[in-house]
Amino acid sequence: MKQPDDAFCIDIVDTKCVPAGNDKTLLESLEQQGVAVHYHCREGFCGACRTKLLTGEVRYTTDPLAFIDDDEILPCCCIPTSDLKVIVPL
Amino acid sequence: MKYTTFNQNSINTLDEPMFFGNPVNVARYDQQKHSIFEKLIEKQISFFWRPEEVDVTRDRVDFQKLTDPEKHILISNLKYQTLLDSVQGRSPNIAFLPIVSLPELETWVETWSFFETIHSRSYTHILRNLFSDPSEIFEDIVENEEIKRRAADISRYYDDLIFATQLWQTQGEGTHTVHGETHVINKRELKKKLYLCMNSVNALEAIRFYVSFACTFAFAERKLMEGNSKIIRLIARDENLHLTSTQHILNLWAKGKDDPEMAEIAEECKDQARDIFMNAVEQEKEWADYLFQNGSMIGLNKQILCEYVEYIANQRMSAIGLDTPFEVKSNPLPWMNNYLNSDNVQVAPQESEISSYLVGQIDSSVSEDDFADFEL
Numbered sequence: 453m454k455q456p457d458d459a460f461c462i463d464i465v466d467t468k469c470v471p472a473g474n475d476k477t478l479l480e481s482l483e484q485q486g487v488a489v490h491y492h493c494r495e496g497f498c499g500a501c502r503t504k505l506l507t508g509e510v511r512y513t514t515d516p517l518a519f520i521d522d523d524e525i526l527p528c529c530c531i532p533t534s535d536l537k538v539i540v541p542l
Numbered sequence: 543m544k545y546t547t548f549n550q551n552s553i554n555t556l557d558e559p560m561f562f563g564n565p566v567n568v569a570r571y572d573q574q575k576h577s578i579f580e581k582l583i584e585k586q587i588s589f590f591w592r593p594e595e596v597d598v599t600r601d602r603v604d605f606q607k608l609t610d611p612e613k614h615i616l617i618s619n620l621k622y623q624t625l626l627d628s629v630q631g632r633s634p635n636i637a638f639l640p641i642v643s644l645p646e647l648e649t650w651v652e653t654w655s656f657f658e659t660i661h662s663r664s665y666t667h668i669l670r671n672l673f674s675d676p677s678e679i680f681e682d683i684v685e686n687e688e689i690k691r692r693a694a695d696i697s698r699y700y701d702d703l704i705f706a707t708q709l710w711q712t713q714g715e716g717t718h719t720v721h722g723e724t725h726v727i728n729k730r731e732l733k734k735k736l737y738l739c740m741n742s743v744n745a746l747e748a749i750r751f752y753v754s755f756a757c758t759f760a761f762a763e764r765k766l767m768e769g770n771s772k773i774i775r776l777i778a779r780d781e782n783l784h785l786t787s788t789q790h791i792l793n794l795w796a797k798g799k800d801d802p803e804m805a806e807i808a809e810e811c812k813d814q815a816r817d818i819f820m821n822a823v824e825q826e827k828e829w830a831d832y833l834f835q836n837g838s839m840i841g842l843n844k845q846i847l848c849e850y851v852e853y854i855a856n857q858r859m860s861a862i863g864l865d866t867p868f869e870v871k872s873n874p875l876p877w878m879n880n881y882l883n884s885d886n887v888q889v890a891p892q893e894s895e896i897s898s899y900l901v902g903q904i905d906s907s908v909s910e911d912d913f914a915d916f917e918l
Binding site for chain 2: 488490493494497498518
């Protein structure tokens with residue numbers, strides 16, 4: 453069985469693939485891997501970390517209040533439930 | 543259509559658009575057309591704070607140590623923010639409440655404006671502590687040309703919508719002449735004014751505060767004016783939520799999830815909406831220029847501040863379906879994130895330690911003795 457820390461593979465388009473845990477938010481996983489994602493509130497209400505999700509599924513730890521489009525996610529309050537392909541503006 | 547404070551007709555608010563439907567009658571929140579506004583109200587109320595909870599007394603000592611250019615930066619920003627919140631504390635109420643048609647949105651507008659009044663009161667709290675008599679500062683807000691220019695641009699779209707709404711509600715649709723000026727009033731024109739006004743408010747919440755925020759937090763990075771910074775953090779947290787609400791409104795319209803006519807207007811006025819945003823960006827850059835005209839402060843200069851404005855403008859323009867016109871790809875002021883993180887917004891000790899300050903607290907500990915005189 454995979455360790456919680458590298459449960460899923462996050463493919464950041466044009467950058468690299470990093471592992472992500474299923475016991476912390478996607479934002480925390482990305483930060484742990486040295487990927488600097490823009491953030492403000494870390495609670496899902498401001499939308500600063502809005503990220504485009506190309507493939508994969510996530511679940512939310514809290515109801516996201518910020519506006520996100522159908523193909524977008526808020527890494528600060530979601531946990532991957534599968535491998536993901538995302539676009540992080542770097 | 544005449545406004546009424548309690549519409550006697552029975553209306554199903556689930557079928558109403560956000561604005562320009564029937565006036566709201568029962569303030570009920572058991573059913574919501576757009577539940578996001580109810581969630582925003584709850585979140586906003588959970589943020590409740592009072593300026594007096596933040597101890598700013600040490601700032602007075604710090605303020606004396608600042609250089610003259612630094613004092614100019616700090617005070618000018620406080621003046622500008624006072625202006626912004628003076629406008630925001632009343633305008634959403636006056637402009638949006640007479641035309642709103644959903645109870646949850648009506649209450650959101652009231653809650654939103656109320657928090658802006660807390661912000662206004664906090665500037666008095668800060669300034670009273672820095673000066674024995676802060677009148678001069680407040681009086682300069684209506685005399686300072688740099689601030690007045692911004693005020694004119696901010697209030698323009700509100701005033702336009704408010705005036706047209708008043709004409710419509712008193713005279714009805716048609717062509718009206720008031721003080722020698724002719725005004726064409728119809729639903730479509732009113733909705734256009736509302737759309738532009740909402741874009742102007744969105745740009746205000748998205749961009750206009752951030753140059754001041756950056757300066758305040760740059761002082762805090764040097765362990766200066768920390769009381770001030772603590773208050774501004776609380777304000778920034780609220781403003782983030784307000785921005786979320788205007789982004790939702792604009793997107794609900796543009797995606798045809800509310801009034802279909804507003805979707806058409808959004809498409810039709812897209813260029814004007816973009817201009818409003820770009821104008822706000824330009825004005826903020828000019829503001830940075832004015833702030834640093836006498837000299838920079840440690841950790842910040844005009845160029846990096848302008849890049850930061852462009853960086854957040856890109857993000858906030860894309861959130862409402864606009865293009866991202868600026869080159870900046872990475873955050874030029876990464877330390878700003880720490881100040882805008884709601885986890886780092888500390889509560890005052892008395893709020894967490896003295897129980898009478900706790901809101902809605904329940905003593906949930908139950909001992910066996912509590913049931914001593916209880917019989918079945």
